[in-house]
Amino acid sequence: MKRIFKLSILIVGAALIFSACKNKSPIDEGTIRFVEAESTYWGDFYGNGNAIFDLIMYDKELSNSPEGNLNGMEIILDINAKNIGTIEVPAGTYKSGTLGDAFTFQRGDYDMDGYPYGSYFRVWKNNKVAEVWLITSGDIKIQSTGQYTITGVITTEDNKPYEFKYQGAIESYDVTPWPETLNKGQVIYEGRTTGRTGDRNVFTILLGGQDVTFPDLGGNDDAMQIELYSPINESNTIANGTYLVEIETENSFSIMDGFVGDDGFDYGTWYYTSEPFSVVSGDMLVTVSDNHYNLDYEFFIGENKTGLKIAGVYNGVLPYVNNASSSVKSKSMVRAPKIKDRKMTREGRGNKQKTPSARKKAPKGDPRLMKSK
Incomplete structure (x- = not known):
């Protein structure tokens, strides 16, 4: 049987545009302000002792988009945090990196199958991912005093710096196995x-x-x-x-x-x-x-x-x-029972994020995975 990645979560799959389109970027030169945020706790996803989080923030247009007609922009930050036994993203200053050290966010890259992983922007148009910008460097500061304040200056793959800010709550999801x-x-x-x-x-x-x-x-x-x-x-x-x-x-x-x-x-x-x-x-x-x-x-x-x-x-x-x-x-x-897109909800552990998850399997070629043992 032919094998494929389970990429129903990446709606356009291989049709993603793998390079930045400078003339079509919806990102303004000023500060990018996100209005909604979620985080997914993956536990020790790479087996290196650190806690892994996907921190996702949405702009106003995407936050207000109805299900089935997504438009707008999101930033996905692949956070390598110190494992302190919490499902919430720890406060601190995070610098870009590739080896999965604590207090870094993973630089954006493409895995061996050509799909993005790490940290990047996704631009949605008519419920499809129209463009992807890899984040290659930068610094992010996360403060938590009841609510979160997240600020950062990052650089995308086309060497353009962007400043962003988010203030508000972060809904945290725990998807670790029990x-x-x-x-x-x-x-x-x-x-x-x-x-x-x-x-x-x-x-x-x-x-x-x-x-x-x-x-x-x-x-x-x-x-x-x-x-x-x-x-x-x-x-x-x-x-x-x-x-x-x-x-x-x-x-x-x-x-x-x-x-x-x-x-x-x-x-x-x-x-x-x-x-x-x-x-x-x-x-x-x-x-x-x-x-x-x-x-x-x-x-x-x-x-x-x-x-x-x-x-x-x-x-x-x-x-x-x-x-x-x-x-x-x-x-x-001779095959196991067919399971497709198993749906579940559990109190205290969360459900799906607003946009389809950016992570499914350990990315092929991710240096964190190759380093983990």
Whole structure:
């Protein structure tokens, strides 16, 4: 199955304009004044011990735009903060950087797939991202005394400096995984598929919080789907052992990495909060006795065990569901349940920001990810 980035959040995807259009810039020469702000707390997203925030501020036009007809400008600041155990952006002076040091904001760049990450402006026209300006340097001062005052002078990729200011509240969202809340689930036997050394049994393990329903993973609690490949046995059950996360795996004792198919659905292994996290590396120790499972997992969103770690232990009964329609299926037919744009809201943890999220996966080529381990 063809793989693509899950970029429904970047409405125009690859159609983004990758260079500044100097003559079309809506940014005035004076101070840019933003009127609305939100922040998303991603936890230790890059596995380097710092707290990562997306701080997004909207101008008046974008703030007043109705859903489905966005027009105006926003600034997205990728903040590397000291981890002080709060979901709110810490006060301080932040300088531009690339290595993820505390009290820096990440310079804008394009990942290996050509999509922007770090800090940049997005200009919306008729509900589409019309232009992107990377922020390459500058200083930002964040003050918090009940409400926030944020000021800064930054330079975009065309070497033009801009001054901006925001005063007001910041709504903070926490989208970090809470694996300790996964307290129920089920094991789905999908059938058999051919691997590198012969047939394998394919299973989908679904885990969720108390409010989650199966197999659609509906509800407002955290959830996870794991696509697992186990050796053939007479009972068509999961064999005990350690399972490694592999990209496009063809082995037994393996777990398929998380990816998005060309139909826009999630396949492989994913963790869901109010944002989805694709699992790219890690392992899980499985111990099964009848329908009682001990699943000791340590998953990462980056290759080679880099980036945000999602770790936990599930210990309990998991009902067994036989979903195999025949004894042997082709690889393309054996897939995890289809999940697309899972919607959830949870009290105290926030929901989607005004504009679609600028972050989905750890950006390919981000030096913070490569440095994290």
